[in-house]
Amino acid sequence: MKKVAIGVDIGGTNTAIGVVDELGNVVAKGNISTRTDGDVDRYVDDLSSAIHELINSVKLLNPEIEIQGIGIGAPNANYYAGTIEYAANLAFKGVVPLVKLLKLKFPELKAISMTNDANAAAIGEMIYGGAVGMKNFVMYTLGTGVGSGIVVNGDLVYGDDGFAGECGHTTLIPGGRLCGCGALGHFEAYCSAPGMKRTAFELLVKYNATDSLLADKSFNELDSKMIFDAAERGDKVANEVFEQTGKWLGQGFADTAHHLSPEAIFLFGGPTAAGDYIFKPAKESMEKHLLTSFKNKIQILPSQLKPGDAAIVGASALVYQELNKM
Amino acid sequence: MKKVAIGVDIGGTNTAIGVVDELGNVVAKGNISTRTDGDVDRYVDDLSSAIHELINSVKLLNPEIEIQGIGIGAPNANYYAGTIEYAANLAFKGVVPLVKLLKLKFPELKAISMTNDANAAAIGEMIYGGAVGMKNFVMYTLGTGVGSGIVVNGDLVYGDDGFAGECGHTTLIPGGRLCGCGALGHFEAYCSAPGMKRTAFELLVKYNATDSLLADKSFNELDSKMIFDAAERGDKVANEVFEQTGKWLGQGFADTAHHLSPEAIFLFGGPTAAGDYIFKPAKESMEKHLLTSFKNKIQILPSQLKPGDAAIVGASALVYQELNKM
Known part of the structure; x- marks a missing residue:
């Protein structure tokens, strides 16, 4: 194992985080509460800490891993703007510039990107699943x-x-x-x-x-x-x-x-x-x-994505799509 | 005027041909019958002769023009294969490799390409019409x-x-x-x-x-x-x-x-x-x-394409799409 990507799946009550290897296997998993008080800054603090902890726990066993970036699946995510916009199922109000806020926490990562969960699943299918090699x-x-x-x-x-x-x-x-x-x-x-x-x-x-x-x-x-x-x-x-x-x-x-x-x-x-x-x-x-x-x-x-991990795995695949575009 | 593209619109009874300048203006127009006897080789001969004649007539007045290629709009056109496939409204049977046949007649042209008329209209709108600058x-x-x-x-x-x-x-x-x-x-x-x-x-x-x-x-x-x-x-x-x-x-x-x-x-x-x-x-x-x-x-x-010429103009725009891809 060398290259890994972080996948984040933001749901109404829970945010799942995973470290995913190049074959689409989740090698480590974590969880935080998706704050219901709508405090975006504290949520970003929680999320960043959880990601850092997870990375550190993986590095203990595999010091040679390289983090390629963070991919996020979230409801009402605007890929272009890197924002979550007026999500009815989340407590955050209005437009949340999540990608920008996370980039401040992880300045060393080139690819931090977000889209909605169905788009993330499609990219996951293309990078790791049954759609490898398909163009349409x-x-x-x-x-x-x-x-x-x-x-x-x-x-x-x-x-x-x-x-x-x-x-x-x-x-x-x-x-x-x-x-x-x-x-x-x-x-x-x-x-x-x-x-x-x-x-x-x-x-x-x-x-x-x-x-x-x-x-x-x-x-x-x-x-x-x-x-x-x-x-x-x-x-x-x-x-x-x-x-x-x-x-x-x-x-x-x-x-x-x-x-x-x-x-x-x-x-x-x-x-x-x-x-x-x-x-x-x-x-x-x-x-x-x-x-x-x-x-x-x-x-x-x-779909060839494993049901339990699909959201995390799909989100992590966003990272490789982004790196391919650079 | 310098660069021009040839647009061909194949209909059930009539094939319209035009020389189109970079602004989407038709500077010369011709017509042949779309053979109803299903003889593809003779149709390609007719079409090639008509295109050559039209080019020559335009060159008489503007010797400096450069022909960029030929774009064709046709029913049941397969863009990838350059073929017309089982077109109910045309007399040609089965699969007709029109682009390949025309390339033999115009070996000097880099871009000869074909799609259906609605796709050609979309490309025309993007190259010359109201969709200039639009990506989606x-x-x-x-x-x-x-x-x-x-x-x-x-x-x-x-x-x-x-x-x-x-x-x-x-x-x-x-x-x-x-x-x-x-x-x-x-x-x-x-x-x-x-x-x-x-x-x-x-x-x-x-x-x-x-x-x-x-x-x-x-x-x-x-x-x-x-x-x-x-x-x-x-x-x-x-x-x-x-x-x-x-x-x-x-x-x-x-x-x-x-x-x-x-x-x-x-x-x-x-x-x-x-x-x-x-x-x-x-x-x-x-x-x-x-x-x-x-x-x-x-x-x-x-649409900003002129109704009478839209099919020819749209087809000619295919040429610029192809050249952009090279």
Whole structure:
């Protein structure tokens, strides 16, 4: 081991920090609280101390390591400005110049960079995962929400203002379900984990399916893992949830494909653990929606990033993208 | 005048050729028939002769001109391979290696390149038109069909196989109108010129609007120009066609924006002559569909390419993109 990069994943309550080697393995991990009092300066102090401690602990065992830089994944991150902007899930108010503040703490590092977690996952897939060698692909992260990261000609697409890749907020069903963002009918309202739960209850209602394995769970209890388990046990409603979710995913993927003609679409997140239950109908539906010249070319693949470490690993990969640009 | 580029626009019956100066002005124009017998070799002979003649005619007046290359816009063009592939509207069968064949005729030219007409229009806009200086924008061409060309970081997006930018075939209304490609509910089935005609008849039916200025035209007669003229005369159905088309355009543009976060979306083609009738509702609808972080940033602008020459001019611009890459 020689070169390593620091990956930082900022979540609503917790910030995870990892030292990642060139193969994408996390060799050391740490954690701090994402301050809920909104005090940015103290948060940066906490974060810097934790990173320094982690580096020192790794250097004890491997004195020869070289820190390449720090990559950060955060909600509402503006890559160009190095800022977190009006993040609803974080206590920090307004625009936080996190990259600038960290550069003051680590003046010796050339690459300190930040983007949102779905973009970081896409870069992680390209640097360490299943997209090594690919120049054109799209990453969809399915979780509480739906994020996405787009790679064109080997570069992540940030767009004019740094916020590109919000495919979760394209319109799937005009006038349809209320999305978390306040708009109607967005992809995220159908294809996220809560979207699958909503579909399950829609089907319970439609069939009055009192005999379904899902019929004993409350709206707040049911999750995508339970739907998967029920599907494995042959539950009809659960199976139809996957069929229907796959159809919606495929419709959205076809829209993305018609924009970008990617080599592959990668899926990451809880619902993808269901494997063929979700990949098969998604692929069938995408093919059905594609122009002839696009058919049978685009792969839908599971992410090769390890679920637990993906956010840290993805963020750390940003460092290598930055160094490549210098 | 010194540097010029040759632009070639291949249509179903006619191939237009132009000599274009560095400002995007067509200084000489020619025409040949796009052979309907499918004889590729004779077509390439015809095309080469016509280009040579045109160059010679321009050199008579301006002996000092330097030909930079040939850019070609054609349906179903594969940029990477330099081929036209299975073009439904052309008589040539299968895969035609047009760029290779033309290189044999013009061995002295470094840049001979081909893409589809919407991509060529996007490059034209960037080299000579309203997108000069922009790095991230999208061009939508509204005509018999809907084409699009996407520019990211100053480069046209071709995707993995050369066919990216088919935004006209994203799904706007699931299960909706039949699209020319055979699928249902595509953007093109609503926002092309024939799409507007279909909307007009949908509204005539809905309101039984026997008093509309559009009620005396047959389905085959009515065109988008007539709808515009009727709207200008205060016809309610015609006005609602523009309102509704604008809403659909805006929904599609928001999807594109959420993918790419462009600085601007340019519109080209017949229906755009209606100006505010179409731009205003399109902008309002796009804003309504956008995430907060995208709102009030993205311009919807009319193309600055002259309608008559746009295809030739756009194709010629490909030459400068190619030379920039060398």
